[in-house]
Amino acid sequence: MVSLGDRQIHLIQYLLLKDEYVTIADLASRFDVSARTIRYDLSSIKTYLKLNDIEMNTVPRHGVRIKAAQKQKIAILAKLEGARSVSASDCVPAMAAFLLVQENSTYASLAEACRISRQSVVKAFPDVERLLAGHRIVVHKERGRGLSVEGCEVAVRDAFSAVLDEDPLAVELIAVLPFRSQADREKAHAILQSVETALSLSYFESELVELLIAFCLYRARCGHMLGQGALPEHLRSIGELPDYARYAKALSPFALEPIERTYLIWLLMNGKVRYPDDGTANEGDARGIALFLMEKLEALHPIEDDERQRFLSGLSTHLGVALYRLRNRVPITCEILDEIRIGIPLIYEYTRQQLLLCEKDYGVTFDENEVAFIAMYVASAYETSVRVTSAVRVMIVCPFGMTAGTILFSRIRQMVPDCELVGPFSRKEAKSYLENGDVDLIISTADECYDGYPVLRVSPLLHKDDAELIRSQLYQISYAKMCSSFMRGYCMLVERNRGKTYLHELMDIGDMRILDAVPSWKEAIRIAAEPLIRKGKLESRYVGCMTDAVIELGTYMVLLPETAFVHAGTEDGIHEDCSALLVLRNPVVFGDRGAKLVRTIVVLGVKNREKTILLDLVDIFSKDANRRVLAQDFVTKEIIANLHN
Structure with missing residues (x-):
């Protein structure tokens, strides 16, 4: 089987x-x-x-x-x-889309559509409400009428577009719902064909674009019309964009209210398109920037041929669309901007740094939303290349019999195929292997202790809780290896191109503090940020935003052993570029999920988009010798200020 x-x-x-x-x-x-x-x-x-x-x-x-x-x-x-095994949390975007389409729904109809139990729907429903609230849409629950949504029409359409753009399961669910009439389908298809012909382009996800157009036609047919006064600024000024007239001409054969035509043009302008290979400026420039980013990425770590081609193809396509948006002043919002900046901060900052170098040559300015999307491509290519050369090695130990060990080995291999597994071993075989070999994690069916190695105890049958624990631990190990690999490459690159950078050049000695201990990680962040708040460089609310980021997104900010680089968004209360440091003689358990021991907390506030302070600071603290100095009882602020890369 x-x-x-x-x-x-x-x-x-x-x-x-x-x-x-x-x-x-x-x-x-x-x-x-x-x-x-x-x-x-x-x-x-x-x-x-x-x-x-x-x-x-x-x-x-x-x-x-x-x-x-x-x-x-x-x-x-x-x-x-x-x-198929689909959890209720997997269905949250699909349920949100279902509510936007159906005038009235029930928990039972949501359960039937998503093929999960009614109880699972009820349990996950607060997440559905939070998702829609993020798009300014309220869910009403009325006895006898069921579930319905309320929000301005542009918010409903924007939410529908955002959910379907991010979640394939939602597209799969909505595509089979009978909300579209045959006339809606035919008109949506004709509109898309007219635009593709008139502008000599084609959409990558034409079926999705048709579905979004059909939803707009359906909403208008049901009497949910867009109001001129309710439109946001980027829609009111869309007529000023260079290509607006061409889109409007392509839509002129269709009976549409002027405001509906305007919204469809905005929707079509934001779709992912490919242009014919005719040497247009966007195509050539996109390829040039993609090649530049590939070169900069390979300066940190070699990329395999297959991954290189995939990276160049995908990123060139994305950049072609991005350059079109930037040059035509079509705004875009990255819904997971904060998650990207906090979840992959090193690659986000490195990508931003390289794109700054491109801006003058290509006559564009990449805002943080565009940077975030491009950083995801860079992260994907980099993480794939690192996994190939430094896969996480896991040892399986099963002292009570090889049959149970073989079952455990097979299940873990299926669950995490990218890992390198060794075993299954008995205790004696495991100790013998570790005399000459090395592993990143030991998974055992009994309580074990191996000096210097993390050990997880699990059931031989690998229960659900065991699987989640293994995935969490492996992700943390993989993330730490990626950060370490990235910084090795970056440090070598920096050292070849410039001399020493001292910590006192990046941070005022008065913003450094040394304490024996703190009661909690939240208090550590507050104390570290205190000098910057006192000087008016940060607002007090910035501390809450940093704390919330750790709670919501986990301990991604622990980029180096025992070292956290904590920050929030540029709009969360930063008045000027700044940084501060707290060193603890006794480490604190940092974070609630995936908690780690942290001795050094660096607080960052970056306002100037051209600054590279995060990478510069990580460069200094990535040195093992510097971290050993910070762990000494005799360390002083003067010693810390003179640490360098």
């Missing part, structure tokens, strides 16, 4: 709907995993399909394709649909 995970099920469903070959690189990009993971998934899928008398063909340089008759495809799709 072959057991499939959710991603493998989605892979089969995707391939069954494709008649042509799909490359490994395209699958890796679509499912946001490495090519290595896709190959592992396809190996399991091939075995599963063979057991169901279905063949999967693999052709070098062309990719993979499932060869099956239509009756076989229908049968296997039905079988897989019954096997």
Whole structure:
């Protein structure tokens, strides 16, 4: 029997709907995993399909394709649909989209649409309400009428667009709902074709764009019209954009209210498009910037050929759209901006630094939203390259018998295919292996202690709680390895191009503090920020924003061993660029989720977009010798001020 995970099920469903070959690189990009993971998934899928008398063909340089008759495809799709394991939290965006489409809903109708229990819907519903509240939409619950939403019409449409753009499960759910009339479908398709023909472009996700257009037509048909006074500034001024007239001309054959036409133009301008390869400025410039970023990325770590091509192709396409937006003053909002800045701060800052170098040559200014989207591409390429060369190595120890150890080994390998597993070992074999080998984590079915190695105890059958604990621990180890690798490359690059940088050049000695201990990590952040608040460089609310970021996003700010670089957003109360430091003689447990021991807390407030203070500070604190100095009882502010890279 072959057991499939959710991603493998989605892979089969995707391939069954494709008649042509799909490359490994395209699958890796679509499912946001490495090519290595896709190959592992396809190996399991091939075995599963063979057991169901279905063949999967693999052709070098062309990719993979499932060869099956239509009756076989229908049968296997039905079988897989019954096997899908979707949690209530996975369905939150889909439930939000469902509420936006249906005039009235119930918990039962949401449960039926998402194929989960009514109890699961009720439990997850506060998350649905929070998601919609972020788009200025209120959910009403009325006895006898069920669930309904209320918000200005532009907020409803913007929310629908944002949810579907971010969540494939929501698209899958909404696409089968009968809210669109045949006339809506045909008109949406005709509008899209007219725009693509008139402007000589094509949309990457044409089915999604058609769905968004049809939703707007449906809303207008139901009497939910846009009001001129309710439109935000970026819609009121859209007529000033250079390409507005061309879009308007493409939409002129269709009977639309002027305000509805304006909204559709804005929607179409924000879609991801590809232009014909005719040497246009955006295409050439996008390729040039992508090559520049690839060169800068490879200065830190080599990138494999497959990943290089995937990176250049995906990023060039995105940059073509981004340059079009920037040059036509079409604004965009990254809904996860703070998560990106805090979750991948080193790569976000490095990407921002490199894009600053491009701005003068290409005549554009990349705002933080555009930087965030581009940073995700850079992070994906970098993390994939690091995983290939420095995969997390995990030892499996099972003292009570090899049968249980073999089951545990198999389940962990399926759960985390990117990890390098060794074992299963007995206690004696494990100690023998560690005499000459090394691992990042030990997973054992009994209480074990191995000096210098983290150990997780789990059930041989790997219960749900065990799996979540393993994933959390492996993610933290992988993230720490990536940060370490990034800083090694960055430090070498900096040292080749410039001399020493001392800490006192980046931070006032009066903003450094040394204490024996603090009662909590929250208090540590408050004390570290105190000098900057006293000087008026930060507002007191900035402390709350930093604390909230750690609570909501975890301990991503612990970029180095025992060292946290804490910050919030540029609009959270920063008056000028600043930094401060708190060193603890006794480390504090930092964070509520994935807590880590931290001795050094660096508070940052960055207002000037051209400053690189985070990278400069991490450069200094990444040195093992400097961190050893900070751990000494005799350390003083004067000694700290003279630490350098």
